[in-house]
Structures are given as structure tokens and as C-alpha cells.
Amino acid sequence: MHDVAVHNRRARPTLRALTEDLGSGWENPWPQRAIADARVEALHPLSELPHPIVGKATECFGQDPNEDNFIGVINCAKSVPFLEIKTGQWRGAVWRDPETGVHWLVAAGLAKGAHQDHDDFYEGLKRTFDASGEAKYFPSNSDTRLLNVETLSRMNVEWRLEIQRLTADALDIAKEHKTARFEVHHPTAKPRRVVGTWTVEIAASKEPGLEAEDCVVSADIEPNFTATALAWQMRRAVLNALCPFDQAWDRYQETYSNITERGGWSERAALVRQHVERGELVEWIPGQAKHYCHRKNLAGSAINGTVVMGMCGVFFVPTQDHDKLPMCPECADAHGQLPG
Numbered sequence: 279m280h281d282v283a284v285h286n287r288r289a290r291p292t293l294r295a296l297t298e299d300l301g302s303g304w305e306n307p308w309p310q311r312a313i314a315d316a317r318v319e320a321l322h323p324l325s326e327l328p329h330p331i332v333g334k335a336t337e338c339f340g341q342d343p344n345e346d347n348f349i350g351v352i353n354c355a356k357s358v359p360f361l362e363i364k365t366g367q368w369r370g371a372v373w374r375d376p377e378t379g380v381h382w383l384v385a386a387g388l389a390k391g392a393h394q395d396h397d398d399f400y401e402g403l404k405r406t407f408d409a410s411g412e413a414k415y416f417p418s419n420s421d422t423r424l425l426n427v428e429t430l431s432r433m434n435v436e437w438r439l440e441i442q443r444l445t446a447d448a449l450d451i452a453k454e455h456k457t458a459r460f461e462v463h464h465p466t467a468k469p470r471r472v473v474g475t476w477t478v479e480i481a482a483s484k485e486p487g488l489e490a491e492d493c494v495v496s497a498d499i500e501p502n503f504t505a506t507a508l509a510w511q512m513r514r515a516v517l518n519a520l521c522p523f524d525q526a527w528d529r530y531q532e533t534y535s536n537i538t539e540r541g542g543w544s545e546r547a548a549l550v551r552q553h554v555e556r557g558e559l560v561e562w563i564p565g566q567a568k569h570y571c572h573r574k575n576l577a578g579s580a581i582n583g584t585v586v587m588g589m590c591g592v593f594f595v596p597t598q599d600h601d602k603l604p605m606c607p608e609c610a611d612a613h614g615q616l617p618g
Contacts, residue, residue: 284466285429287343289335289372289381290325292421293318294414299386303368304329322428331386334365335372339381348372354404358412360384369399373415380425384415435559437465438515443554445478445519449547452480452493462512473512474499480543489540493520496533518560519550568603570613589613 291300296313304310305328312320321327325336338347349362352371360371371385387399395401406414417425444460451458458478464471475498483490495516503509517527517534520543527534538546553560569588590608 284433285378285380285425286325286341286432287339287379287381288325288341289332289339289383290323290425291327291332291335291383291386292415292417293424294418295383295386296324296327300329300331303331319424319427322424322431324424324428330365331363331368331370332383334363334368335370335381335383338363339372339374352400352403354400354407355412356407360403360412360415364389371403371415375417378425382417382421384417433465434511435557438511438559439554439557441512441515442519442550442560445476445516446547446550446554448476448478449480449493449520449543449550452478453544453547456481462516464508472500473503473508476516482540483537490537491540491543492535492537493543494533494535495520499532514562515559518562520546522560522563568609569606570609 296318300313301310309321309327309329312318318324325332340346349364352360352362355371358373360373363370363372367388367390369387369389370383372381373384374381385399385403387402388397389400390398441462444462448458448460456479459475460478461475462473464473477496477498479494481492481494483492497513497516499509499512521527521536521538527536529535550560569590571588588606588609589612590606
């Protein structure tokens with residue numbers, strides 16, 4: 279993955295800089311512990327780590343190139359430009375990868391002794407450059423792998439946030455016009471590809487004397503995506519935005535229905551928009567009871583994200599440790615009526 283438009287250009291430290299240069303100065307101790315335990319993947323995104331020189335690097339090289347702000351080019355770097363940043367006593371060298379557009383904090387240290395001290399940041403850089411050149415500081419294959427992981431994670435979050443926004447818009451349109459439709463596109467494919475088309479319908483409940491509104495949601499998933507993890511994430515994102523309770527939906531094939539008090543769906547749309555504005559994903563709320571299901575329906579369902587039906591009629595995906603949940607009373611009653 280080497281696409282300038284895909285990767286976040288803001289500065290991020292290399293693994294070498296994290297492990298060799300940033301042994302002090304952290305605003306809290308957990309990053310140092312993770313680094314010491316070789317759990318660097320737990321720290322992502324690396325550009326947001328709580329260290330003064332990491333924060334300065336991100337501030338100097340963010341998303342907008344017009345706002346780049348650095349001291350100048352470090353003189354002792356001869357073959358490639360290393361850009362100088364500083365905050366307090368901390369100094370840093372930043373290299374821009376021309377292939378990806380990503381800025382890397384490749385070296386960091388403290389300024390000491392008017393740059394005459396052996397441990398001074400600039401003296402250390404000069405010794406390394408004179409001995410072996412700048413190659414030591416370039417990002418490694420492990421750095422590139424972590425960058426790709428972070429990029430895919432960020433794009434997935436942005437994709438799910440966009441689905442939440444589309445769902446909220448559809449709720450408002452359906453409240454006014456009974457029905458709304460929207461398409462969900464693949465998060466990375468070029469040209470754009472439709473993963474599924476969703477229809478949202480809202481109507482007053484037909485139950486006599488019940489002041490409520492029914493919501494019926496149906497998905498037309500493109501054949502190439504029917505049994506994919508991407509389609510499952512799309513389903514989860516849409517249904518979470520509407521109602522995040524795992525066992526609250528009635529399902530028939532790709533049609534889902536739910537009910538709330540009158541005006542509840544408009545309130546839900548406003549709440550989802552608040553989540554989108556804050557960059558927050560609506561997370562699903564797992565079921566509060568375990569259910570009896572047919573054994574053949576359980577095989578592989580947790581792995582593949584397929585839905586099963588409990589004896590009480592609830593549809594759900596078995597992703598929890600059922601031993602820790604209380605038994606559903608309706609399932610228990612239905613099970614008790616089976617022949618011995």
C-alpha cells in the first residue's frame with residue numbers, strides 16, 4: 279500500500295526512535311511499558327503518543343502541507359533532507375517519504391552543552407552520519423507494516439462513520455417520506471463499488487392503542503459481497519446506528535424490524551449525528567441472556583457472523599460466552615415442552 283492520498287501524512291515516530299531515543303520524557307508511563315514489553319502495536323496510532331517531541335512532530339507536520347512548520351534542514355545530514363523540530367530541550371529529525379507522503383520522526387534526543395556535549399542530539403547524529411550514513415534512520419519493514427495496519431484501521435473507522443451518517447440521514451427522510459434508500463460503497467475500491475443498498479421504512483405501529491413507530495430495514499447486498507466480512511461489518515454498522523442492542527432486532531433473511539415510541543427514530547438520528555461529529559462509532563450492546571438454538575445452526579456462526587434464531591424467536595449472532603449469561607425464560611419454557 280503506497281498511495282499518498284491513502285496514508286495520513288502527519289508525522290509518526292519510527293520503531294527505532296521509540297525504542298532507542300525516547301527513553302524518558304513521557305507524560306504517562308504506559309507507552310514505555312508497552313515498548314519494553316515489545317507490545318508496540320498496542321500503542322497505535324503512533325502519531326498520538328504522549329511525548330513532547332512526538333506531539334511537536336505531529337503539530338509541525340499535520341494533514342495540511344500549507345501548515346508545515348519546522349526550524350530548517352539539519353546540516354549534518356548530507357544525502358537526504360532531515361528536517362529539524364524542537365520543543366523545550368527535546369530535538370527531533372523528521373524525514374518525508376516521497377513515495378507515501380508520510381512524515382517520520384526518525385531520531386530524537388536532548389540538546390546538551392551548547393551542542394559540544396558527547397550526548398548532545400546533534401553530536402550523536404553527526405557521529406552516526408559520518409560512520410554509516412543516514413540509512414540507519416530510515417523506516418524499517420516493520421514500520422511500514424504498522425503504518426499499513428493503522429491506515430486500514432483508520433479507513434475502516436471512517437467508513438463506518440460514513441455509514442452511521444447515511445443511516446441517520448435515511449431515518450430523517452423516512453420520517454418525512456415513509457421510505458428512504460442509500461448505498462454503501464466499498465471503503466477502498468477504485469472505481470467505487472457498491473457493497474449493498476439499504477431501504478429504511480418508518481410507519482406508525484398497527485397495534486391498536488400503541489403510540490409507537492415501526493422501523494423496517496432491508497439490505498440488497500451485491501452478490502460479490504454476500505458472504506464477506508465486509509458485508510457483516512456493514513450490517514453491524516447500519517443496525518448499530520439504528521439500535522445497538524444485539525438481540526433487539528427481528529430478522530427474516532436480509533430484512534430487520536424494530537419498534538420504538540413515537541418520535542424515537544428522530545431522536546435516534548440526532549444522537550447518531552452527535553456520534554459522527556465526535557468521530558465515535560456506535561458500538562453494539564451484547565445480549566443479556568443465553569438462548570436455546572438448534573445445534574446445526576451454531577456451527578461456524580460465531581466465526582462467519584451468521585445469525586441464528588433462539589427458541590424464543592430472537593435472532594442473534596453467538597459471539598459471547600453463554601455460560602456467563604442467565605437463561606432466557608421463554609427459551610427455557612419452550613425447551614421444557616420438548617419430548618424427553
